[in-house]
Amino acid sequence: MRLYHVPGTRSTRVVWLLEEIGAPYELTIMRREERQTPEHRQRHPLGRVPVLEDEDGFVFESAALCLxxxxxxxxxxxxxxxxxxxxxxxxxxxxxxxxxxxxxxxEARRGDDPARAQAGAEHFQAAAQAVEQALEGHGYLVGDRFSVADLVCGAVLIFGKSAGLTDNLPDITGYLARLEARPARTRATKIGA
Structure with a gap:
């Protein structure tokens, strides 16, 4: 199987999953501008990553690929x-x-529209409270065992952390520290960096 990847995008979460699994895979690292080529648009109609290619064809969308x-x-x-x-x-x-x-x-990261950024930050805080509640007294989201839900949700929350949105969320802060310490995540973030 081959993954089409641009470092620093949603495709990194699929690389992370592949590293967690430990199965062999081939990686095609692309530059952002390569995504809009006619060749890549045959893999993904919008010219995005990630795209997984296997013997049956192409599949895209990071969460779908992880599942x-x-x-x-x-x-x-x-x-x-x-x-x-x-x-x-x-x-x-x-x-x-x-x-x-x-x-x-x-939305919270929008520098061009402060009102939308504020609304996004408020929505994030409300949604993050649901994650905080799920993590209270637990190491992971489902059954106290790392799962694909942790990988996808954690990758998104790490994106939020980079914008300072998780600083006031103690359970999420500890959760992200556990996820960021996983060897497979460390490997995934270094690939193509």
């Missing part, structure tokens, strides 16, 4: 069995990260 790869590698134990409550919680937190946390962070 898919966790399914393909059950030996890594990054996703609970189908049909379980824990599996539903992994879906919940993965989708929550992409629909509630990440858009709010993007």
């Amino acid at each position: 898919h790869l966790a399914d393909l590698h059950p030996e890594a134990q990054l996703i609970p069995p189908l049909g379980t409550h824990e599996r539903a919680l992994v879906y919940q937190w993965t989708v929550f990260a992409m629909t509630e946390l990440e858009p709010a962070i993007i």
Whole structure:
């Protein structure tokens, strides 16, 4: 399998997952401007990364790729069995990260519109309280075991941390320290940097 990757983008979370799994993969590191080439737009209609290529074709979207790869590698134990409550919680937190946390962070980082930035920061704080509550007394989001939900949600929260949005969130601060200390994350952030 081959991953098309631009360092410092959402594709880094897929590299992190691949490093957690330990399965062999090929990496094509692209420059940002290469994403809009006709060749890459055949892989992703909007010319974005990440894109995973396997023998069946192309798949894109970072959260979808992380869930898919966790399914393909059950030996890594990054996703609970189908049909379980824990599996539903992994879906919940993965989708929550992409629909509630990440858009709010993007808005909060808007330097061109202070009102929208403030609204984004407020929405982030409200959404982050749900994560704080889930982490209270727990090391991870689902079943006290690192999962794909932690990887996706953690990657998004690390993005928020870089904007100073998590400074007042003690459970998230400790959580991110645990995630950032994972050897696979360290390797992923150095690839192509």
